[in-house]
Each structure stands twice: as structure tokens, then as C-alpha cells.
Amino acid sequence: MSSFISKLDLAVRYHESIGEQHMANYLRNQLDVLRNITEHKKDYLVTSYYVPGELLELLDVEVVYMERLAGLAAAWRIFDKPVFRATTKGFSACSCSYQAIFDLLIEDEVIPKPVGFVALSYTCNDAWMYCKTAAEKHSVPFYFINVPKTSDNDHQKHFAKQLEELYHQLKISFPAKTSMEDVVTASNEAQEIKSQIDTVRLKTPGNIIDFFKLFPLYNDLGKKSTVEILKHFKSKLESNASKSSEDITGILWLGVLPLYRNSIILDIEKKLGCKIVCEEMFDFGNIKLTRNIFFENLAQRIMCSRFFSFENRIEAMFKSIRDFGVKGIIHFSQRNCMFLPPMVPLIRKKAEEEKIPFVEINGDVVDPDYFDEERAWNQLEFFYEQIHWRP
Numbered sequence: 313m314s315s316f317i318s319k320l321d322l323a324v325r326y327h328e329s330i331g332e333q334h335m336a337n338y339l340r341n342q343l344d345v346l347r348n349i350t351e352h353k354k355d356y357l358v359t360s361y362y363v364p365g366e367l368l369e370l371l372d373v374e375v376v377y378m379e380r381l382a383g384l385a386a387a388w389r390i391f392d393k394p395v396f397r398a399t400t401k402g403f404s405a406c407s408c409s410y411q412a413i414f415d416l417l418i419e420d421e422v423i424p425k426p427v428g429f430v431a432l433s434y435t436c437n438d439a440w441m442y443c444k445t446a447a448e449k450h451s452v453p454f455y456f457i458n459v460p461k462t463s464d465n466d467h468q469k470h471f472a473k474q475l476e477e478l479y480h481q482l483k484i485s486f487p488a489k490t491s492m493e494d495v496v497t498a499s500n501e502a503q504e505i506k507s508q509i510d511t512v513r514l515k516t517p518g519n520i521i522d523f524f525k526l527f528p529l530y531n532d533l534g535k536k537s538t539v540e541i542l543k544h545f546k547s548k549l550e551s552n553a554s555k556s557s558e559d560i561t562g563i564l565w566l567g568v569l570p571l572y573r574n575s576i577i578l579d580i581e582k583k584l585g586c587k588i589v590c591e592e593m594f595d596f597g598n599i600k601l602t603r604n605i606f607f608e609n610l611a612q613r614i615m616c617s618r619f620f621s622f623e624n625r626i627e628a629m630f631k632s633i634r635d636f637g638v639k640g641i642i643h644f645s646q647r648n649c650m651f652l653p654p655m656v657p658l659i660r661k662k663a664e665e666e667k668i669p670f671v672e673i674n675g676d677v678v679d680p681d682y683f684d685e686e687r688a689w690n691q692l693e694f695f696y697e698q699i700h701w702r703p
């Protein structure tokens with residue numbers, strides 16, 4: 313058994329033993345995928361984050377969302393110095409470490425070679441360009457959609473058509489697995505429970521770390537198991553909500569967490585006398601699907617998503633600030649990411665206009681060698697003064 317599988321297996325049993333069924337089920341699904349592609353040698357596709365899970369759930373093929381598996385490998389420290397190791401094997405030093413660690417998983421034969429890569433141009437160039445290069449290197453098909461940059465009706469229709477074509481292309485190689493009715497029902501049920509979770513967390517913000525761990529459930533919309541995981545998560549939040557009624561200084565976290573050090577959240581809350589009440593990743597788009605306009609709905613969901621435009625992100629961000637009564641913003645900027653950090657100057661400006669203290673922390677969420685935690689704490693001390701002592 314590989315160390316990745318045994319660590320995931322241990323994590324599943326740990327969460328079961330402490331009654332965290334939502335996390336146990338979520339991780340068990342990832343463990344099953346890992347076992348299927350390694351021990352049981354099932355064919356699998358690698359995909360980038362926004363390729364709709366519902367489209368792939370229709371087909372009988374294992375699917376590995378690249379960023380999610382890379383994130384799990386980083387969280388369980390499967391590699392020491394992953395960026396250094398990847399660059400010595402020829403991986404570009406300027407690329408995002410999510411792809412670096414994923415590439416290492418294949419290079420070091422932790423996982424076998426996939427049978428194809430599927431990518432959208434949205435969100436970042438790094439992800440789809442990696443998929444293209446890796447597909448060429450491994451001589452497997454590369455399925456790609458260049459997502460239009462504007463979301464007017466015509467572009468949305470064109471994008472929906474491309475998604476439908478992608479489905480038909482994949483159907484040539486992979487047989488049907490689930491009916492569209494079942495996928496639509498499961499996706500809509502998951503969206504419904506997600507909305508209920510949002511209502512619960514608004515009344516009493518829970519442990520934010522679980523939201524960071526579970527946001528990739530977005531990739532599993534359309535699966536029945538996602539509905540069950542969300543139900544468990546909701547009841548966990550409800551039982552915690554009834555125990556808590558504290559007065560808090562709420563903080564909004566933007567970007568992702570250092571995956572190898574997610575306890576930094578609790579340390580920040582303790583030292584800064586605050587609570588991270590919301591983040592921007594646990595967002596499923598809240599578009600319900602209809603069978604006869606399935607692909608249009610999927611296109612619409614992507615084009616309405618919060619990272620699709622700066623305006624979308626700002627609007628969603630300031631809605632959270634109002635809803636949660638946020639008193640400060642922490643933005644974690646991923647090293648070498650050319651997608652989210654370039655928005656920071658505009659977010660900072662908008663926060664200044666709204667008189668909300670803002671701090672940008674830089675680092676690498678995958679590789680601890682590139683996170684200067686001491687520097688981050690110095691910045692956070694200044695941030696503390698701004699949120700607690702501002703007039």
C-alpha cells in the first residue's frame with residue numbers, strides 16, 4: 313500500500329472515530345478513486361477545477377481533479393520539498409506548485425499515467441497549459457475548451473455547445489454510467505443543501521477549516537454521495553450552532569490556505585482575538601439544472617462564478633462582508649499564481665474606500681519552503697492594530 317493511500321485510509325478512520333462523518337465520507341471517496349486508479353488499474357481522466365462534475369458523472373471513467381489530488385498530497389506531505397524536486401525533474405520554476413506536485417505524483421509513479429486530460433481555459437492558464445503539455449508528454453488525448461471571456465447570451469450559448477461537444481467526444485471512448493435525470497437530481501439536491509448550510513453558517517459561523525477542506529465538493533456535484541456528505545456537514549454545523557452565541561470580530565479570508573499548515577487559522581484566531589467567519593472557495597454557483605438545457609445551465613454556472621470577472625468577485629466579496637459583518641480581510645496570495653493575486657491592488661483600494669483593514673500574505677500553499685511565516689506574523693500584528701484600534 314502506498315504511503316498516500318495509507319495516510320488517506322488513516323484519516324478516514326480518524327474522522328469516523330470522532331464522529332465527523334462528512335469528512336470521513338469525503339475522504340473515503342478520494343481514497344476509493346486513488347485505489348481504483350492504482351491498485352485496480354482503472355482508466356482515469358485528469359481534469360482542471362471548473363470542468364463540470366455532472367458532465368463527467370455521466371460517463372464510466374474515473375476522474376481525478378488535479379488541484380484536489382495535489383492539495384491532498386500537499387496536506388499529507390507526500391513529498392519533501394515538492395517544488396525543488398519538480399524543478400530538478402525539469403518542471404518550470406515559474407509555474408504554480410499545484411501542477412508541480414501533481415506532475416510529481418505521476419513522475420514518481422505514485423499514480424499511473426492517465427488516459428487523457430480535460431481542461432477549460434478558465435480559470436488559469438497554468439492549469440490548462442500543464443494539461444496540454446502533460447498530454448503531449450504521455451501521448452494521450454487532450455480535451456480542451458477555450459471559455460469565452462464575456463458572458464453575454466451568445467457567448468454563453470457557444471460555450472454550452474462546446475460543453476455538449478466535449479461530452480459527445482468523451483462518449484466515444486467511455487460508456488454511459490449514470491442517467492442525466494439522476495445527475496440533475498443529485499446536483500440540484502446538493503445545491504439545495506448547500507443553500508441551507510449557508511443559512512446556518514450565517515447565523516453561527518462554524519469551523520472555517522471544514523469549509524476549506526470541503527469546497528472541492530463542487531467537483532462532485534451530480535454524485536449521490538455528495539448529497540449525503542452535505543447532509544452530514546449540515547447537521548454537524550447545526551449541532552455546533554446551538555452551542556455557540558459568542559460576540560466575534562469577523563474576518564474574511566481570500567484565497568486558499570497553506571495546505572500543510574491549516575492550523576494557522578486557529579493560531580490567527582487566538583492571537584488576533586478574531587474569527588475567520590467566511591472564505592470565498594465554498595461556492596457552488598447556486599444554479600439549478602434542468603435536463604433539457606443541461607449544458608446551458610452548466611455554462612451559465614461557470615460564467616456566473618465569482619472568479620469569472622473582477623466585478624463578480626468584488627460583488628460576492630462585499631456581499632459576504634455585509635452579511636457576516638466582516639471587520640477585516642486577509643488575502644493569501646499563492647506564489648506564481650497569475651490569476652488571483654493580480655486582483656489584490658484593486659481589492660485593497662476597494663477595502664480602503666470601505667474602511668476595512670486589509671492584509672496580503674504571500675506564500676505557497678503547497679510547499680512550506682516558500683512560506684515565510686515569521687514575516688506573515690509581523691504583517692498580521694499590524695493588521696491586528698488596525699482592526700482593534702481603528703477609530
Ligand code: SF4
Nearest residue numbers: 408436438646649651
Ligand atoms: S493557484 Fe492560481 S495558478 Fe495555481 S491552480 Fe489556482 S488559479 Fe491556477
